Amino acid sequence: MTALRIEANPIPAQSKDVACDRPTVRSSLRASTLDGTFSAVFENVVRGVLISNFLLGLGAGAFEIGMLTSIPMMAHLLQPFGAYLSERTTSRHRYCLYIYGVSRLLWLLPAAGIFAFSHGLLDAHQLSLLALVVLAISNALDSIGCASWVSWMAVLVPAKIRGRYFSFRRSLSGLAALLTIPAGGWLVSKWMGGEVEGYGVALIIAVIIGLISLGFQFRMRDVNPQEEAAAHAAIAQQSENPSAKTSLLKDRNFLTLLLFLGLWTFGLNLSAPFFNFYLLDALKLNVQWVTFYSSAVYGAYFLAIVLWGRLADRIGNRPVLLINCLLTASIPLVWIYTDSTLLSIWLILPLLHLVKGGTLAAVELCLGNIQMELAPKAGQSGYFAIAAAVMGITGALGTTAGSFLAELPGFGLSALFLLSAIVRLLSLTPLFFVKEARSHSIRQLLTTQGQRFAQIGQPVRVKV
Template sequence: MLRSLIDLAPIYSKVLPISKGLGAIATSPETPPKPAGTLSKPEIRSSLWASTVDGIFASVFSGVTGGVLLTNFLLELGASSIEIGLLSSIPMLVNFLQPVGAYIADRTTSRHWYTLSIFSASRLLWLVLIVSIGFFSWHSGASHALVQQTLLMILLTHILGALGSPSWVSWMAALVPHRLRGRYFGLRNSAANFTHLLCVPLFGFLVASWHGGTIQGYGVALSLAVVAGIISLCFQFVMADVNPQVPTQWEKGRSKADATPEKGSLKTLGRDRNFLIFLLYWGGWMFAVNLSAPFFNLYLLQDLHLDVRWVTIYSSLTAGANLLMLLIWGKLADRIGNRPLLVLVGAMVAIAPLLWILTGRDSISIWCWLPALNLLGGATWAAIDLCGNNIQMEISPTQGSSIYFAIAAAISGLGGAIGTTAGGFFVEFAHSGGLPALFALSAGVRLLALVPLFFIQEPKSRPLNRLFA
């Protein structure tokens, strides 16, 4: 459900050994990266265009290596509710390694080569799972062994991804001017979600209709996704490189207006009360959301016994609503700030799980209620994902922000992993209503998680009490 900036960036990564990797990163380019402060407007424009195309192909990759297609693949193999919970908790839990990735990345001299060396190898790791699926299909291997191999692959790729994501976010923060962030990321995410809208149903029909069965069909879809993932990385060669040792032109301008333009570090973060409150909100929100979010597809596939083709169509409705609303939310965020939208739209997201309890397998639910819920989810999550990422950029320091992004990801990962794991155990062992009871519990916890937002100070954000004045 959560489709953040990192989600559409190169997600899965492989880090170079520290002793050799940093040297390779520093010397790989034929010419050193230009200081970001000297980048021209055409270079910025071409970089943002390339990043958008990168996001489009990355959306194809992430649509197959996560979400409903991967969940259905594991369910076809006989995965339990706990294993479905692990599918979602592993990517969040390994975010604890993001501070390590930020530490390494901030000591290199090239965002591009650090990012490329990590993410290209990581995406190729999915070829191992493709080989395993082929062996299973042709030699009738043990299904549970393939479940374990899939979870192991998810663990490895996301460990590597956690080491590279802070560098990617910092690279984008350096390239996108402050005043354009809402509109640009709205446009980028819209393009990616439009691709998701088209591709996921096609892959869903491919998997469901493949003559060799759904498991073999997923292997074919995964092969195509890896190709798309590698193509997306090729467009990073068009993006202007950034040297993290040199302040960008946007950071220089912001530093002049900043009363305390300190470089980000663990020490300054510990004294930054505003960012600490944000961490409390972000971690609590991720716990509350992921208490139930990974289990909506499980509810459709297992409890309602819907065909995977129906579920992929619903997923596309979510992507379509997300696509239509992103540009609107982006412009609105630039006008009134990110915090007001997080509060107002967050309240709508909080009560959404209660509405799922009213669904069933009847015609009204299948044709009206479930499509409406997915449209609502896509529209509201567009604001949460966009503003959640942008507010981090707004309240973090002008330099050394990678450590701030990494700590935020680590805290959110911890909260999300605990929430997903708790939700999995609740469904597996609690005899108190199953998934509907979990949805109700999640709604209450989501409302509580919004409270810290009222105490966060965002520059140039409109106060909540004057929002409708």
């Protein structure tokens, strides 16, 4: 595995549990990378195109497909409760291990239900309901553990290399997804017992791999939230900077970011859950085509994220977000003109998914990193939890509204894609007012590039 250069640890020396030497940081980051890579295999089996195809095979409609996205979004409401619980524990590792271990073991229930369905013990409706119930409980547990995990990463990863490290970690996760989706699609479509039973086999394999990923967390530096909070509280009392003691409700900069996150997530989820449904139901494409397009997304994600990570470390997260959110907002407009012709199947749809993967890499990376940049070190998990809850509420509202509008007579998916593009563009307005210490303004970047091009265009003077 490629080694990362770890710079001086920025964690204050007052926190003896947090501060650690360079080899320990490097070992923790490598273990976290392996954890993320194996987790990506699990996540792409229990979410995304494979479970969508599974539910469609059981006769599910647009409402059930919309629930696949709205349930995880609604589960984010539990993140503040999870942050409250995690701050009262004495080990980030044990907390995450118990939460995510139970969450992943639950997926053995739908696997057992699939084989009961194959023997006539369950009908299609009961199996669909079982899968959605397990999805809801699993996502609720994931949300309860998420704020603690993000706080753990914020402590372990030095601020100066967050862009590079998380881009590297996500690129390996994208590569794992790139291999998992076509392999899973092939297993499901070629299984001798049918696609539904094939998905049950894929679930069992995914659960085993998901448990292996948790084993790598034993090699990560543990953090005691109690000692960490006490150290940061002592620093805040000694600090002359009043912003170190600012509460969330008085932090105008973070509240502006929350406004952007809410509007953006609503606009994104108006249409995002229905692209695969559009391919499978409206265009009547085979699931192997859909898995191929999903693999193209992860391929572009894998190639682009390292570039975006390095760029974010140089110019900041905010300008990278602005550029890529603008591109992401225009994607639904192109979907309106797609159909089942060879031009769309072989050219337009692959290009759309490649652009989606490249922009998704930047948006996901910088959305997480900018929260770490703006949240104060004291009480970080609470900030992360509130941000996730806002995104959860607005994302669920967007998915619910999209599901309702998609089934309205005379509205259709094309009108939904157009509405989503408009809302996404309007949601960028608050992002212009967010202030990030390390970021360059768009005007400054354009001025710098313009000066470079002007210098290139000037004639070279040679003294004879």
